[in-house]
Amino acid sequence: MSPNLLLIFVLGPPAAGKGTLCGSLTGQYAVQHMSVGDVLRKVATNNNHPSINQKLEKQELINAEELLPILKDKLSEAGLKDPERRVMLIDGFPRSKAQGEAFEAQYLAAPQLVQLFRCDKEVARKRYLDRKRGKDDDAMFEKRYHEYEIESEAIESAYGKRGLVLEVQVDTEILESWDNLQNLLAQDQRWKSLFVR
Template sequence: MAFRMPLRWRLAGRISSRKSASSSLPSATSVLRQQRRAYSSKPPKSGPSGSIKFWPFAAIVGLGSLGYIGLINRRKDMPTTKPTAAPTAAPTAAPTAGQLPAPAKSTPTFSSDDVTVIFVLGGPGAGKGTQCSKLVAEHGFTHLSAGDLLRAEQERPGSQFGDLIRDYIKNGLIVPMEVTVQLLENAMTEALRKSGSSKGRFLIDGFPRKMDQAHKFEETVCPAKLVLFYDCPEETMEARLLERGKTSGRADDNAESIRKRFRTFVETSMPVVKYYEEVGKAVKIDATAKPDQVFQKTQKTLADRLGANF
């Protein structure tokens, strides 16, 4: 027979267990007090390890943006260039009647063993042309005047250099070297062709007027054997040119052009004379005397330097 607990005992046990459970739970009042304390107090501060700082990232982004904008602006300012193909050498065409290309040779056209070249220098009005004419008449030289060749070229119909030469001469300036050198070479070639011989003697009057002309001519046409320098005071030369201008019809035989030519000669041509004096090729001749007296000095100079039969 099973044992049954009396009713009063069971009731007493239930009441006891409810009291113990209720005593272990917090009361509503205590819970409410805790919540009030939680809302009224400040939140706890996070430690240094938990904080995230955004200003370094912002600085990096800002600097990068500024650098990119600067690069774009620099590229806008830079000129745009297109790749070009390597230059190819153009074929050299034969000179036509209106073309005077500068010689592009590495060796002279004429040998100094066959061709004698004498440069005749002096200021405008020094008497270079007069002395050359006498040497042609008495000793068989071929006289080439750079000035006469240039004037003839400027008047030649169809010349592409006519206007250029005219402007340079009128202003007392030196015509570009390439034109003058080619004209002289053409004239020498034509003179030898007419003579039927490869040998010749040339007096080149009024050339070279600059050092680059001298080097260009000797490198591409023929080395010079001698330089005759006719020295004369400026006042004497000016008087001669003004007198000649009355009948010559030359546009540069006027006072203004004459003075420009004097300045050009002193500044550009005298260094040529000094250079040839230093290398022992130039001879100075006093040109203030009468033409016949100057010619006697010229003949003696040539005999001393080139031999009695020069």
């Protein structure tokens, strides 16, 4: 992994709008964006990791041993591809406290900030079903959301104790959520310090 990259983890329930808002941030700031979900879907398309394919099919959590080498490669590529954009938004990671701990232990890289997107369950459900991605249905949403609820408390607690969490309400219309995110970032010293050289 590129030692020059500064990492921000972007967390939230399925269909909270992580990818959309991260995409907007890349247009406004000198940041890069990596969606872990998109990375894994490309891995599945290439069919290089059969066990990952099976877990994706069932929307199961992928363990750190399988996931981290893939992320490391992608982060290394990103650091080389656009060295001027040193801040990397990693959306959808970690999905468990164990994933985050393993990442820091193996790569000696900790997040500078953790953006925690808060979204009402029914709003997230509607967005999830409206995007019509693959085999996504109401039952799969319930499975994913339940998993998020189980894992999120430990993740939030761990990063909260380190003073890394920025909570953002994102269950409004996308433009309002975007304004809310920008206003919070404009006041956040942790965020602003990432762009001072």
